[in-house]
Amino acid sequence: MAKRRRKKALQGTIKSVLAIVCLITAFFIYKCYGPGNGENGNYEIPEGSVEFHFIDIGQGDAELILVDDKAILIDTGNIGSDYREKLTGYLEKLNITELEYFIATHPDSDHIGSAAYVVENYDINNVIMSPKEHTSKTYLNFISALEEKENINVINAQDKLGECIYVGELELKILGPIGDVEKLDNNNASVVIIARWGNTKVLLTGDAEKEAEDSIVGNYAAELDCDVLKVGHHGSHSSSQRSFIRYAKPEYAIISCGADNDYGHPHDETLSTLEYYNVEVHRTDLEGSIVVTTDGEKITIKSEKSLQK
Numbered sequence: 001m002a003k004r005r006r007k008k009a010l011q012g013t014i015k016s017v018l019a020i021v022c023l024i025t026a027f028f029i030y031k032c033y034g035p036g037n038g039e040n041g042n043y044e045i046p047e048g049s050v051e052f053h054f055i056d057i058g059q060g061d062a063e064l065i066l067v068d069d070k071a072i073l074i075d076t077g078n079i080g081s082d083y084r085e086k087l088t089g090y091l092e093k094l095n096i097t098e099l100e101y102f103i104a105t106h107p108d109s110d111h112i113g114s115a116a117y118v119v120e121n122y123d124i125n126n127v128i129m130s131p132k133e134h135t136s137k138t139y140l141n142f143i144s145a146l147e148e149k150e151n152i153n154v155i156n157a158q159d160k161l162g163e164c165i166y167v168g169e170l171e172l173k174i175l176g177p178i179g180d181v182e183k184l185d186n187n188n189a190s191v192v193i194i195a196r197w198g199n200t201k202v203l204l205t206g207d208a209e210k211e212a213e214d215s216i217v218g219n220y221a222a223e224l225d226c227d228v229l230k231v232g233h234h235g236s237h238s239s240s241q242r243s244f245i246r247y248a249k250p251e252y253a254i255i256s257c258g259a260d261n262d263y264g265h266p267h268d269e270t271l272s273t274l275e276y277y278n279v280e281v282h283r284t285d286l287e288g289s290i291v292v293t294t295d296g297e298k299i300t301i302k303s304e305k306s307l308q309k
């Protein structure tokens with residue numbers, strides 16, 4: 001009898017263990033292959049954190065912000081299928097098909113090269129753009145694509161100047177462009193945004209140069225203090241004046257530029273200025289795509305190169 005009871009007890013234990021193993025397996029299958037968590041699909045950011053991706057799309061800008069289950073794209077990189085595939089491949093890898101915001105900083109082709117394609121092929125809720133217009137085919141195609149799409153809320157950045165937009169608890173304050181954009185060149189008409197998550201700030205400057213930097217310092221000097229600066233105009237000496245960096249006081253700087261680009265970006269003057277202020281510099285031409293993660297207190301930076309080590 002005792003032997004039979006032991007056998008029964010053993011069978012019960014095996015059944016319980018099997019049930020637990022099945023539950024754990026089901027949980028992992030669900031986590032890996034189950035439905036996505038919204039716009040970010042299956043890609044998960046660390047709990048309570050925001051990620052800023054500076055995508056290596058060669059010479060140009062394309063930044064992606066991930067917060068909760070929402071995605072914000074700033075610029076698209078240059079014209080051409082090679083550049084476009086770098087961007088769409090990156091978004092595909094993260095399973096992103098919806099954008100809460102698409103921000104077009106200014107109408108130069110190295111920023112809106114694939115803007116029409118993005119508008120046509122992604123579900124976008126809001127577009128923020130500089131009021132600066134352009135006669136280029138790339139710009140006109142972008143505008144036509146926007147006109148074709150219904151349900152996109154198109155926002156002129158200057159109508160929201162000095163105001164904050166919230167995506168969850170992520171605050172995006174619009175600091176530029178300031179002044180009559182008709183009189184500004186394309187770069188100085190860039191949408192400039194400072195993003196705040198908890199006690200951390202990331203300053204995103206498009207291609208803003210000296211003129212725009214002076215206006216921003218004139219209006220928002222007390223608010224420019226940031227942890228991370230996306231350096232203006234790919235590290236050109238026409239941006240990142242000492243008078244601007246002195247107020248921005250970044251701990252880290254990200255420079256988005258192509259390897260061996262025709263412009264010599266980043267320029268030595270910019271690198272010297274950043275060195276003078278003890279800023280740690282990260283470059284997409286040297287490190288590939290760069291991901292800045294903040295939990296509201298602490299910043300961590302990873303790049304494709306650092307992950308390969």
Ligand SMILES: [Zn+2]
Binds near residue numbers: 061108207233
């Ligand atoms: Zn540019």
